[in-house]
Amino acid sequence: MDAVKIGLLGFGTVGRGVYRVLENHRRKIIKSCGADIHMEKVLVRDVEKYRNVFPNISDLFTNDPYQIINDPEIAIVVEVMGGVRPTFDYVIDAMKNGKSVVTANKDMIAERGEELFETQRNCGVDLFFEASVGGAIPIVKALKESLAGDEIREIVAIINGTTNYILSKMSLCSADYEETLREAQQNGYAEADPTSDVEGYDAARKLAILTSIAFNSRITFKDVYVEGISKITKIDIRYAREFNGVIKLLAIGKRTERGIEVRVHPTIIPSSHPLAAVNDVFNAVFVRSNAAGELMFYGRGAGGLPTASAVVGNIVEAVNNFLHRDRGRIGCTCYKREFLLPMEEIVTKYYIRLLVDDKPGVLASVAGAFGRNSVSIESVIQKRSMGEVAEVVIVTHPAKEKDLQNTVSLLKTLPVVRQIGNVIRVEGEF
Amino acid sequence: MDAVKIGLLGFGTVGRGVYRVLENHRRKIIKSCGADIHMEKVLVRDVEKYRNVFPNISDLFTNDPYQIINDPEIAIVVEVMGGVRPTFDYVIDAMKNGKSVVTANKDMIAERGEELFETQRNCGVDLFFEASVGGAIPIVKALKESLAGDEIREIVAIINGTTNYILSKMSLCSADYEETLREAQQNGYAEADPTSDVEGYDAARKLAILTSIAFNSRITFKDVYVEGISKITKIDIRYAREFNGVIKLLAIGKRTERGIEVRVHPTIIPSSHPLAAVNDVFNAVFVRSNAAGELMFYGRGAGGLPTASAVVGNIVEAVNNFLHRDRGRIGCTCYKREFLLPMEEIVTKYYIRLLVDDKPGVLASVAGAFGRNSVSIESVIQKRSMGEVAEVVIVTHPAKEKDLQNTVSLLKTLPVVRQIGNVIRVEGEF
Numbered sequence: 072m073d074a075v076k077i078g079l080l081g082f083g084t085v086g087r088g089v090y091r092v093l094e095n096h097r098r099k100i101i102k103s104c105g106a107d108i109h110m111e112k113v114l115v116r117d118v119e120k121y122r123n124v125f126p127n128i129s130d131l132f133t134n135d136p137y138q139i140i141n142d143p144e145i146a147i148v149v150e151v152m153g154g155v156r157p158t159f160d161y162v163i164d165a166m167k168n169g170k171s172v173v174t175a176n177k178d179m180i181a182e183r184g185e186e187l188f189e190t191q192r193n194c195g196v197d198l199f200f201e202a203s204v205g206g207a208i209p210i211v212k213a214l215k216e217s218l219a220g221d222e223i224r225e226i227v228a229i230i231n232g233t234t235n236y237i238l239s240k241m242s243l244c245s246a247d248y249e250e251t252l253r254e255a256q257q258n259g260y261a262e263a264d265p266t267s268d269v270e271g272y273d274a275a276r277k278l279a280i281l282t283s284i285a286f287n288s289r290i291t292f293k294d295v296y297v298e299g300i301s302k303i304t305k306i307d308i309r310y311a312r313e314f315n316g317v318i319k320l321l322a323i324g325k326r327t328e329r330g331i332e333v334r335v336h337p338t339i340i341p342s343s344h345p346l347a348a349v350n351d352v353f354n355a356v357f358v359r360s361n362a363a364g365e366l367m368f369y370g371r372g373a374g375g376l377p378t379a380s381a382v383v384g385n386i387v388e389a390v391n392n393f394l395h396r397d398r399g400r401i402g403c404t405c406y407k408r409e410f411l412l413p414m415e416e417i418v419t420k421y422y423i424r425l426l427v428d429d430k431p432g433v434l435a436s437v438a439g440a441f442g443r444n445s446v447s448i449e450s451v452i453q454k455r456s457m458g459e460v461a462e463v464v465i466v467t468h469p470a471k472e473k474d475l476q477n478t479v480s481l482l483k484t485l486p487v488v489r490q491i492g493n494v495i496r497v498e499g500e501f
Numbered sequence: 502m503d504a505v506k507i508g509l510l511g512f513g514t515v516g517r518g519v520y521r522v523l524e525n526h527r528r529k530i531i532k533s534c535g536a537d538i539h540m541e542k543v544l545v546r547d548v549e550k551y552r553n554v555f556p557n558i559s560d561l562f563t564n565d566p567y568q569i570i571n572d573p574e575i576a577i578v579v580e581v582m583g584g585v586r587p588t589f590d591y592v593i594d595a596m597k598n599g600k601s602v603v604t605a606n607k608d609m610i611a612e613r614g615e616e617l618f619e620t621q622r623n624c625g626v627d628l629f630f631e632a633s634v635g636g637a638i639p640i641v642k643a644l645k646e647s648l649a650g651d652e653i654r655e656i657v658a659i660i661n662g663t664t665n666y667i668l669s670k671m672s673l674c675s676a677d678y679e680e681t682l683r684e685a686q687q688n689g690y691a692e693a694d695p696t697s698d699v700e701g702y703d704a705a706r707k708l709a710i711l712t713s714i715a716f717n718s719r720i721t722f723k724d725v726y727v728e729g730i731s732k733i734t735k736i737d738i739r740y741a742r743e744f745n746g747v748i749k750l751l752a753i754g755k756r757t758e759r760g761i762e763v764r765v766h767p768t769i770i771p772s773s774h775p776l777a778a779v780n781d782v783f784n785a786v787f788v789r790s791n792a793a794g795e796l797m798f799y800g801r802g803a804g805g806l807p808t809a810s811a812v813v814g815n816i817v818e819a820v821n822n823f824l825h826r827d828r829g830r831i832g833c834t835c836y837k838r839e840f841l842l843p844m845e846e847i848v849t850k851y852y853i854r855l856l857v858d859d860k861p862g863v864l865a866s867v868a869g870a871f872g873r874n875s876v877s878i879e880s881v882i883q884k885r886s887m888g889e890v891a892e893v894v895i896v897t898h899p900a901k902e903k904d905l906q907n908t909v910s911l912l913k914t915l916p917v918v919r920q921i922g923n924v925i926r927v928e929g930e931f
Binding site: 088092093095096099100102103201207208209212213216217218219220221222287345348349353360361362363364365366367368369370371374376377379380381383384386387388391395397400404406 | 518522523525526529530532533631637638639642643646647648649650651652717775778779783790791792793794795796797798799800801804806807809810811813814816817818821825827830834836
C-alpha cells in the first residue's frame, strides 16, 4: 500500500491532537484515502525535551524547519505552530517546494491570505485552513463548496469561545465581568493576557476569513470594526433579558445594497434566535443565503482534539488530491472587490442605558437629543430610581450609526444626563 | 469558455428551484467551476403543459427520459423527480452511459443505495445526494469529507420538518395532535396523506442514509426501528416541560460496544440540548465524534430553493470533477458490516404515563411491576386525581427496552391500572 509522508510544524496541543487522531483512526483514514499517512518529521523548538517526553517517536523530532520543507519525500506540510513570523515564510517555502499545506493559523490567513493564495495558485498545490475558524466546525468547506452555487447574504457568528464563556457565565450567575474573567482565567478558558479575545481581535480575524470566502472579496483584519465585551455589565444582561434578549459577542458580515458590513461587537439578539442558545465555549456560525435560507453550524471552536479533527479532515483531502494528481483546484475565491460600508453608515437598532437626573422634564430633554439626530425611539423605560438619579433604558428603531453617535455626543452635553451607562447594538426581530 | 451540459429529470418545486438557482447565481457558479453550466433538456410528463407555462425555455422539455440519458453531450444528470421506480433505472442507465448523477431522492438512496454505488464505482462517475437528507444542510459532505479522519459515535437528528412543525405548534399552543395536523395540512406543511411523515418513515429513510455514512456500514430503511408521533398528547408535552424536557421526533444512530442502534421515535430531551431549540419546519443534525466532540448542523430541511441550493452545490462539484477528469473519487464508504443491536436490547430511560385507581397501595403495586422486570424507577409523580382515577407519571433509570416492554405488559394485567397513557423514551442528562 502507498504511504503518503507528511511533516508537522509544531507539536503543541493541536499538533499532538493531530498525531493522536491520525493514530487512533488509522484504519478509517486508510479507507478514506486509499493510502496510509506516514508522519515523517515534527518540528519542535527543543528536540531533547520532546525526545524525553515522547520516547517512542523520538526520531521524528527536528528543530530545523527546512528538514521538513526541503524533504522531497514529504508531500504535505501541516502547520500548527501559529504566529505570522516566521510561519508565513515556512508555508510559502513549502508550497514553492511543491508541497500542499494544511494550516490552523487564523492570524496568518487573515493577515497574509492574499500572498499565500497567490503562491498556492502559482505552485499548483493545496492550501487548506478549515481549523483556522471555528475549530471542529466545517464552516470553510460549507461556504466554499456546499454553497458554491448559492449567494450568501449574511454571516452572524459566535467565533470566540472565551468571550462566549464569559458572557454565558455572567448571564447564568448574574456575575460581573471582572469576576467572571478571573474565573475563566483560573479555569484555562481565558489567557493571562486576555486582550485578543475580550477586545474582539480574535473574532475579527476569523470574521475576515469567513467574509472573504462568503462575499468573494478580500477582507482583512483592519477592515473589521471591533468592539470587545469589557464594558458589558450584569445590569445590561438583566435588562436585555427583560425584553427577551441575550447579549453575545457577534461577528457580523452582511451584504447590503450599499456595501459589505463587517463588524464585531456585543449585540443584543432575541432569545429565540438559534445563536442565543449557544453557550459556554461553543462556537456557532449562522449563515443566510439566497437559496438555502438560514443555516447554522455549531461546535467546539477550540481545543486540541476538535481542532485536530478539522486539520485531519483537510489532511485526508490533501492526500486524496495528491494521489489523484488533482491539487490546487480549490483556491482563493476572492474574485471581486466589494465596497466596504464605513461603520458610521451601518443601520441597526440600539440599546442605550443612561443615568439621568430624576426630575420632571428629563425624559423630554433626552428624547429631544434623539429626535434632533433623526434617531427614532422604540421604547423608553425608567428602570430604577436611585435617589436623585434614575436609570433609563432606551431602545431605538433602526438608525444610522453616525446619527446614533451624534446622539450620544449630544446626550453627554446635556446637564440632566449624569452618565452614559452603555450603548449596545441590537439585531433581529423581537 | 467551456459549457458543461446537464439534463434535469423532473421539473417540480425542486427542479424549478435548481433552474432558478443556476440562472440567478450564474456568475458565481462560473467562477466556482471555471465553466458555464448549460441546461440542455428537462424531463416532464406533459410537455405541452410545461411549454405553455414556461414559454421561454419551451424547447428544453421532453417526455422521453432517454433523450437525456442517451444524449452524449450531457455530462451530468440531475434527478429531482423522486420515487424509486422508474427513477432507479434511469439513474443506473445514466451512470452506465458515463454520466455523473446528482439526486435529491432519499427513497432511492435508502432503498437501493448498495446497487447504485456499485454501479457508480464500476462506471467511474460521481453520484452525489446531499439534498436527500436535511434539505439545504450540508450534512452528507460534512460526514463524508470533513469528518473523514474522525470517528463518529452518535447521530441525533430532527430530519422531518412536518413532525417538528406539529410538535413545535402543539408545544407552543397547548394544542392537540389531530387539530395541529389539520392546521399543518391547511398550511401546506403536511401532506393530505401524512403517514410517511407522522409515522416516522421519512425520518427513518434519512437516518438510514446518515448512519450508513457515519458508521461505514450499510443500513437500510428496514433496519431502523420506527415509531411516529400520532400518540403524543398535549398532556405529555406539558408533563415533559415540568421536568425541563421537550418532545421531539428524533432519529438516533449510536455506535455502542454492543452494536449499532438505529431508531426513530418521539423522545424527551432536556430543554438545554441544542436540538430542543430547533422549531417549526427546521431540521438539525447533532453529531458526536471522538475528536471533534459535539457538532450540530441546522437549516431548512425541505422546500424548493433550500433543496435546490444543495443540489446545485453538488452540480458544481460534479462539473469540477468532470472538467478535472477526477470523477468517482468519493463513493460508497460502507466497508464494514457492523452488528445492528436489536431494538429490545437498547438501553435508555423511559417516561410512562398511567391511569390508575386512586386508592392506597396502588403505587406499591405499580412499582412492583417495574421491580420484577429489573427496571429501576427514578421518580414517580402523581399528577392529577380525577375522582376514582389518578394520573401517574413514572420516569425510569436507564433500562433495557425488553425489560421495559415486559413491565408495560405486566402493568396492563394489573387490576389497578386502568390505562397506559403513553410510553416515551428519554435521552440526555436532565
